[in-house]
Amino acid sequence: MEFVTLNNGVKMPMVGFGTDAANAELTYNEVMAAATEAGYRMFDTAAMYGNQDELGAYLVNSGLDRSDYFLTSKVAQLEQGYENTLQAFKRTTAALQTDYLDLYLVHWPKFEPFFETWRALEHLYKEGYVRAIGVSNFEAHHLDRLLTQATVVPAVDQIETHPYFNQHVLHNYLTELGIQHQAWSPLGRGAVLQDETLQGIATRYGVSVAQVILRWHIQHNVAVIPKSGNPARMAQNIDLQFQLTPTDMARIDALQRGERIMGAPDQNYTEDSW
Numbered sequence: 001m002e003f004v005t006l007n008n009g010v011k012m013p014m015v016g017f018g019t020d021a022a023n024a025e026l027t028y029n030e031v032m033a034a035a036t037e038a039g040y041r042m043f044d045t046a047a048m049y050g051n052q053d054e055l056g057a058y059l060v061n062s063g064l065d066r067s068d069y070f071l072t073s074k075v076a077q078l079e080q081g082y083e084n085t086l087q088a089f090k091r092t093t094a095a096l097q098t099d100y101l102d103l104y105l106v107h108w109p110k111f112e113p114f115f116e117t118w119r120a121l122e123h124l125y126k127e128g129y130v131r132a133i134g135v136s137n138f139e140a141h142h143l144d145r146l147l148t149q150a151t152v153v154p155a156v157d158q159i160e161t162h163p164y165f166n167q168h169v170l171h172n173y174l175t176e177l178g179i180q181h182q183a184w185s186p187l188g189r190g191a192v193l194q195d196e197t198l199q200g201i202a203t204r205y206g207v208s209v210a211q212v213i214l215r216w217h218i219q220h221n222v223a224v225i226p227k228s229g230n231p232a233r234m235a236q237n238i239d240l241q242f243q244l245t246p247t248d249m250a251r252i253d254a255l256q257r258g259e260r261i262m263g264a265p266d267q268n269y270t271e272d273s274w
């Protein structure tokens with residue numbers, strides 16, 4: 001298991017599990033048990049996913065010690081504001097049946113009161129209820145705005161990233177600020193998996209296209225949270241013990257098309273969509 005050290009010294013696994021994984025043939029508990037068995041020790045959830053109760057129930061009965069895994073959740077849009085965020089944190093930790101989170105993120109940047117939400121996260125961090133705080137879907141201008149008042153620099157920015165939308169400009173800015181880039185939809189929700197260049201590279205290394213993509217992220221120092229409801233694919237997605245050559249890394253970089261799966265953070269989201 002590879003780890004990255006965040007800007008406050010906390011160690012975070014480079015590969016985590018997207019926990020809204022559905023499988024028509026398996027129960028939620030069976031999916032999570034397969035993920036644990038495959039070796040995942042970081043679980044990514046959010047108030048918005050509506051799965052915190054199920055995940056919490058799974059984790060307390062899993063036999064894992066709380067210190068054995070890294071747990072991330074996110075403040076939803078409608079939960080923003082100072083008091084609202086503190087209440088949201090209480091709901092989230094009650095649902096997850098834990099006293100603390102390893103990482104708590106602001107899910108989307110667009111909603112006011114922008115600074116108050118962050119101030120609440122800083123409070124939770126300084127009081128020891130969360131080991132690290134960060135953001136999600138923040139672009140450079142959102143970060144610039146946040147940093148005019150923040151007293152804690154976000155540890156992580158979780159953003160859509162895959163070979164067709166590689167975020168290289170924002171990645172460089174995050175690196176400059178000391179913020180860890182974490183990719184959501186690291187596999188492009190499957191569409192990128194049909195790419196011929198990636199298929200050619202995968203064949204040469206004797207691995208799957210998904211493994212090539214995830215290895216490419218990691219070699220760029222991008223942490224990943226792939227989702228799968230399929231035990232064989234879950235196991236594949238955490239088995240990344242090979243190295244891509246600089247030439248193959250450059251070939252994958254060149255697949256950039258600027259194509260997002262979801263809308264840009266400032267465009268597609270309304271308060272109704274929370």
Ligand SMILES: NC(=O)c1ccc[n+]([C@@H]2O[C@H](COP(=O)([O-])OP(=O)(O)OC[C@H]3O[C@@H](n4cnc5c(N)ncnc54)[C@H](OP(=O)(O)O)[C@@H]3O)[C@@H](O)[C@H]2O)c1
Pocket residue numbers: 017018019020021022044045107136137158159183184185186187188189190193208210211225226227228229230233234236237
């Ligand atoms: N912060 C945010 O705003 C935000 C937004 C979206 C997502 N997320 C987080 O990111 C996580 C992952 O994102 P995502 O689910 O959108 O996309 P993803 O992980 O890039 O792709 C998931 C899709 O790829 C398939 N897949 C997974 N592994 C595969 C493999 N080895 N070979 C072939 N197909 C494979 C899955 O199907 P099977 O299940 O059938 O394997 C599923 O259809 C989410 O669970 C969530 O935790 C965060």
